[in-house]
Amino acid sequence: MNAIEFLTTKASQIFQTTAFPSLEVGNAIMIVVGLIFVYLAIAKDYEPLLLVPIGFGIIVGNIPAVEGMPLSVYDEGSVLRYLYFGVERGVYPPLIFLGIGAMTDFSTMLSNPKLILLGAAAQIGVFGTFLGALVLGFDPHEAGAIGIIGGADGPTAIFLSSRLAPQLLGAIAIAAYSYMALVPVIQPPIMKLLTTKEERLIRMPPSRTVSTRERILFPIIAFLVCTMLAPGAIVLIGMLFFGNLLKECTVTDRLAATARSGMIDIVTILLGFCVGASTSAPYFLKQESILIFVLGALAFSVATASGVLFAKFMNLFLRTKINPLLGAAGVSAVPDSARVVHMVGREADPQNFLLMHAMAPNVAGVIGSAIAAGVLWSQLAN
Amino acid sequence: MNAIEFLTTKASQIFQTTAFPSLEVGNAIMIVVGLIFVYLAIAKDYEPLLLVPIGFGIIVGNIPAVEGMPLSVYDEGSVLRYLYFGVERGVYPPLIFLGIGAMTDFSTMLSNPKLILLGAAAQIGVFGTFLGALVLGFDPHEAGAIGIIGGADGPTAIFLSSRLAPQLLGAIAIAAYSYMALVPVIQPPIMKLLTTKEERLIRMPPSRTVSTRERILFPIIAFLVCTMLAPGAIVLIGMLFFGNLLKECTVTDRLAATARSGMIDIVTILLGFCVGASTSAPYFLKQESILIFVLGALAFSVATASGVLFAKFMNLFLRTKINPLLGAAGVSAVPDSARVVHMVGREADPQNFLLMHAMAPNVAGVIGSAIAAGVLWSQLAN
Amino acid sequence: MNAIEFLTTKASQIFQTTAFPSLEVGNAIMIVVGLIFVYLAIAKDYEPLLLVPIGFGIIVGNIPAVEGMPLSVYDEGSVLRYLYFGVERGVYPPLIFLGIGAMTDFSTMLSNPKLILLGAAAQIGVFGTFLGALVLGFDPHEAGAIGIIGGADGPTAIFLSSRLAPQLLGAIAIAAYSYMALVPVIQPPIMKLLTTKEERLIRMPPSRTVSTRERILFPIIAFLVCTMLAPGAIVLIGMLFFGNLLKECTVTDRLAATARSGMIDIVTILLGFCVGASTSAPYFLKQESILIFVLGALAFSVATASGVLFAKFMNLFLRTKINPLLGAAGVSAVPDSARVVHMVGREADPQNFLLMHAMAPNVAGVIGSAIAAGVLWSQLAN
Amino acid sequence: MLGELTFDPLFNETGIPLAVMGMLLVFVALSILVGVITAMPHIIALLEGNADAAEPTPSHAKSSATKSPTTAPSVGPNSDPNSDPELSPELIAVIAAAAEAELGAVRVVRMRPLTPSEIAWTLEGRLRHHASHRLQPRNR
Amino acid sequence: MLGELTFDPLFNETGIPLAVMGMLLVFVALSILVGVITAMPHIIALLEGNADAAEPTPSHAKSSATKSPTTAPSVGPNSDPNSDPELSPELIAVIAAAAEAELGAVRVVRMRPLTPSEIAWTLEGRLRHHASHRLQPRNR
Amino acid sequence: MLGELTFDPLFNETGIPLAVMGMLLVFVALSILVGVITAMPHIIALLEGNADAAEPTPSHAKSSATKSPTTAPSVGPNSDPNSDPELSPELIAVIAAAAEAELGAVRVVRMRPLTPSEIAWTLEGRLRHHASHRLQPRNR
Ligand code: NA
Ligand code: NA
Ligand code: NA
DSSP states (O other), rough: OHHHHHHHHHHHHHHHHSSSOOOOOHHHHHHHHHHHHHHHHHHHHHHHHHHHHHHHHHHTTTTTOOTTTTOOSSSTTHHHHHHHHHHHHTTTHHHHHHHHHHOOOOOHHHHSSSGGHHHHHHTHHHHHHHHHHHTOOOOOHHHHHGGGGOOOHHHHHHHHHHHHOGHHHHHHHHHHHHHHHHHHHHHHHHHHHSSSHHHHHOOOOEEEOOOHHHHHHHHHHHHHOOOHHHHHGHHHHHHHHHHHHHHHSSSSSHHHIIIIIIIHHHHHHHHHHHHHOOOOHHHHHHHHHHHHHHHHHHHHHHHHHHHHHHHHHHHHHSSSOOOOGGGGGSSSTTTHHHHHHHHHHHOOOOOOOOHHHHHHHHHHHHHHHHHHHHHHHHHHOO | OOHHHHHHHHHHHHHHHHHSSSSSSHHHHHHHHHHHHHHHHHHHHHHHHHHHHHHHHHHHHTTTTOOOOOOOOTTTTOHHHHHHHHEEEEEOHHHHHHHHHHHHHHHHHHHSSSGGHHHTTTTTHHHHHHHHHHHTTOOOOHHHHHGGGGGHHHHHHHHHHHHHGGGGGGHHHHHHHHHHHTTTHHHHHHHHHHSSSSHHHOOOOOOOOHHHHHHHHHHHHHHHHHHHHHHGGGGHHHHHHHHHHHHSSSSSSHHHHHIIIIIIIHHHHHHHHHHHHHHOOHHHSSSHHHHHHHHHHHHHHHHHHHHHHHHHHTTTTSOOEEEEGGGGSSSSSSSHHHHHHHHHHHHHHTTTHHHHHHHHHHHHHHHHHHHHHHHHHHHHHH | OOHHHHHHHHHHHHHHHHSSSOOOHHHHHHHHHHHHHHHHHHSSSHHHHHHHHHHHHHHTTTTTTTTTTSSSTSSTTTTTHHHHHHHHTTTTHHHHHHHHHHHHHHHHHHHHHGGGHHHHHHHHHHHHHHHHHHTTTOOOOHHHHGGOOOOOOOHHHHHHHHHGGGGGHHHHHHHHHHHHTTTHHHHHHHHHSSSOHHHHHOOOOOOOOOHHHHHHHHHHHHHHHHHHGGGHHHHHHHHHHHHHHHHSSSOOOOHHIIIIIIHHHHHHHHHHHHHHTTTTHHHHHHHHHHHHHHHHHHHHHHHHHHHHHHHHHTTTTTOOOGGGGGGGGGGGTTEEEEHHHHHHHHOOOOTTHHHHHHHHHHHHHHHHHHHHHHHHHHOOOO | TTSOOOOOOGGTTTTTHHHHHHHHHHHHHHHHHHHHHEEEEHHHHHHHHHTTOOOOHHHHHHHHHHHHHGGGGGOOOTTGGGOTOOOHHHHHHHHHHHHHHSSSSOOOOOOOOOHHHHHHHHHHHOGGGGGGGGSOOOOO | OOOOOOOOOGGTTTTTHHHHHHHHHHHHHHHHHHHHHHHHHHHHHHHTTTTOSSOOOHHHHHHHHHTTTTTTTOOOSSSSSSGGOOOOOOHHHHHHHHEEETTTTOOOOOOOOOOOOHHHHHTTTOOGGGGGGGGOOOOO | TTTTTOGGGGTTTTTTHHHHHHHHHHHHHHHHHHHHHHHHHHHHHHHHHHTTOOOOOOHHHHHHHHOOTTTTTGTTTSSGGGGOOTTOHHHHHHHHHHHHOOOSSSOOOOOOOOOHHHHHOOOOOGGGGGGGGGGSSSOO
């Protein structure tokens, strides 16, 4: 064996220890997808707090595995598996709901309660997609988990998937967050198509003042109402209103402050990163994923249309008309869809400030989706 | 089947999926209890950082279960079960002690060490209640766990219960926190009964200055003394003094700051909520719980009385008399009992500021209770 | 049985329940070691954020065990065991790397990339020590774990030990942190020995400005390069650059802020304390530990020398000479070794500010050590 | 199987009936909420009598700060530090402390406003949300 | 069984003997602490000699701030920001920075005092604790 | 066995060959990084053309603040609060708010500078790092 031969052998040996020999096309595609996520988050500012962790997680999860080393979220004993535990068992989503509760101001909703119904109407996106998934051949458990993409609520989607169809969790989570990030692209055309210029010009009356007492009582009462009717929603709804009570009750400010800063940040980092890392090509690049993305687009469109049309339907009975654009905010995607409503409203009339009013159906949509998830879970669990 | 019949059937079907059919009287009672906790916390400002989470947890834990869905802290695989793990295995209490250590200032105690003995005397409440529980027919393990209610220290009570009598954990924790919240109601009459007006007028000399060096050495020395004598207290005492060392040593301020803010807040939220959620009526509404509440009231009364009487006993030997009200602060319940002492003292003499002095027996009571817990555990573990 | 006999029996009984009867010399020695760690941290300011937790943990871990009570990190069911889980399974180190990434500024390195090679050269300390450990009779797994001490990076050392030689984890971690704390003592003589006065006087040109775009692209590209070549480093490197991306990408500031404050603080407290508590005398005071300490000193010396000598070697080819002192900063020990370089540089010329330049090989050394760990793990795992 | 259209599952219990029931429950639950919320101020007023008809000032102040978007534009972005959810009392306290200590003077040379996405998370519906440029992503 | 009085268990090993031993241990441990704490300043003084008889100023300042409740009432609630455990050095640093930057002036228009329960957690024994109204719960 | 010198294991696959391969991989990886980093500004410039040849101001400002150690000594330790990683925007916002509110004045009576080890964790390479007294440990 001469020197050149020796060096070639050595170089090839070293090459074998790298990740290149086991790199497959699928991995490369997914790494590019991850890069696109990170790019959209940074350059376009689309939901960066979620797309950056998810995008980087996708890149990490698609560096090819090395035999014999537990590295991925699917390998017993790997670090990522321990962190993924909170995704797989649905522990992270309720903690995120706790933080969201501690940062959500329900005042607008309390001052104009009829807008809540718009948040209910948008759940037609959930159940419509559920039926669509059934038609496409998914079994009912999977269809339920896919339908919840229409709820436009990442943690809810992850929670329900972990309960009903863990094998689809990655695809459902990625679809949900992708479309949530694309809300400013998806919603405006649908909203304009379904409303007339006059409707878009409707101004909303200023909201009334909400007392501290009301804001303290609301999370308790709302929790009881929602979970007595849909006990499957108890963990999500419970944490949401628990966080909100901590925020509003005036005597636990330090707990609310931590819940909406340090705690939710840590969970968001871990959740996003682990969801991303679970999209390893062999688990993710399948026909199901493509169908889930198709159904997800349908879900968001149906939800938006349902909200807008239901607002128009309500106007048939109301003396003070609702601006039907507000219906689009029933798709939770907090607060992006509320902002989209505001922007489309200002296109028609630059002096029309709809944002505050859009927050009402927006947060109602969160509650509605959690209830829908609870119903799906309790009906499909057995 | 006509239309009305069909609708009735449907309505009844939907009703079956709600929580109403399985709602029992016990659950309703407990939900009301939870509401009272939340009310007391918000309206009366009784230990709100604990009573709000516990109260809301009680409400959540008593929404009736749905068959086939893992929801409660007792259901394998439920989210609440994972969060409850830290209660059940005693992980949260030491972490809370770490945070308490990082916020406690032992200076007053260091400047007037003889007041520490008042914190020792109050532990008669622990061992007296232990004997009372034995008399009422609890087995020694249970009696030990119940006795520690007299320590007036929530995390210590939860920790010892998790070790000795997990089945009573909920009742013991709720009893401990309830009476801690009621300290301003329970203690004053006992204190006034056992002291004369003259005794209440005694003023304490101003404390001496404590050097940084003393404050750094104290947690280390105190840890060694306490755990060599009562090794069962190692986890609680160790974390308490570790936190205090982080606070006092001047070079780890950022760790101490996190321990006493973000870390303790997160653990407090989870601990309180999970303890509350563990009081599901079928587990909680039993004769044991009532007896535990009776014994708990006894424990707090005995502890208060012991502290006051021991202070009077010490005055027999001391040249500079102690204000015997300070003895009541030996019941840890930090810092409420110290405040009660201050208030009762000011009733007798508005110019008498006892608060700072009351902090000494108050924090000594925390140490004393942890030692008592350690002794009970090590003697009863085998 | 008279009164004295009775009291003696009682006193002896009580004595039996304390930790004194089971206190062994080894425990006492280790407690003293723990006290020395705490002293060095506080009085000498040597890595206090790690030495205080580790030192206090050593004291806690050497209070003798009581039979039948699960107390130590090695007892199934004890609280410390649950907290130690994150050490044992290597979960804490990547989380610390996440925080480190979120606080590290790679700008200097980006503005003067050739200094990165000094961080590569210092890894000779890792592989040299690995060979030394083999010669001393350690098996290859153990030798790999010991070698990584030369990386001068606590979390990396703990991570690799947990994978290759869990039984040596305590000794390796303590050795790594001890020598990291002693960097200001170990490095200067070696640096002065290997450089001439003229070399020490070399000034470095001011760094160029690095654009936001470069700082955003760097963590992504560096991650891909490093993990494609050494996939075993994926978790450490992945978290490091994930944290850095959160910091630099300008749209996830709140996540980066939490990662580098609350999150890393909590993990640091738990990691340090648990590593300390794992040094219970029977597990720690063995011949292996002594050999590991000897090898650790060797590792730091070799790493320092390699860095300095490689800088001199590079100067043979460079037009703009590098100050060879910078080579010593290739030993990661961030940021202590960079500070040592700065100090030794100023001894020769008080106007020579090397600190900023030393940060480049310093952070490169972190990356280099993680790669080295990845290689060792992947080659020795099978 | 997957991808081929099959309409049978729609007519099982877990098909259209479930979807209809789900929508019904969502509407029932949220309608009850609408009712409760509408009734709440009246019930509270009833329970209190006229004793404290006047709304407690603190909540008043806070609500008005977050409730009147049309007048808000004239207000500076940080003119009401108290309404900021991220501002801990300690923070406000320390500034008060500094103010009390008197003498000397403060000027902040530069400040970075919150990034849009950070603000988004507060869901506070403040005026800064209104700026439509948030929806015209920055190009970097 | 439960609820009926039984006095036998009191006389087992795990009855009165355990209770007595427990109290003893608590008293012994805390008495040793009393002794150690009493001796500590003297031992420290001995070890140091007169070399640094003068107490280091920072600790002096801090201790005095928390040790003299009788004089404290005259002081404003936040006059010593340094003694606040929640005030990070960064916080103080930034205010110093602002102060250094000179010119302009600050006034805090309104502040919310810490709620009693928040203060409670600091266990600092500051004067605000003294206000007995804490024990006359707010009625809302 | 342990402690006795044995040279055989050096010549196994997991001996010198592994060490050499490891060092090679470290050097290859970091050398590629050197290449990439060196090329990066040129590639970015190429891709952008001259369209935005001017560096965006914010990054410019930030970089210069952290990049010029030789001029920094004249600057006070906290003169640029914006560059401090621990200073949240909220913090800066509240001070701005206070400043806007006008009137009254602030003076910070005393402040504790960050301890060296706290600063160390930021790895920011600020000037305070330069002070060599960090290496002459305080004696307490
Ligand atoms: Na929704
Ligand atoms: Na106590
Ligand atoms: Na290194």
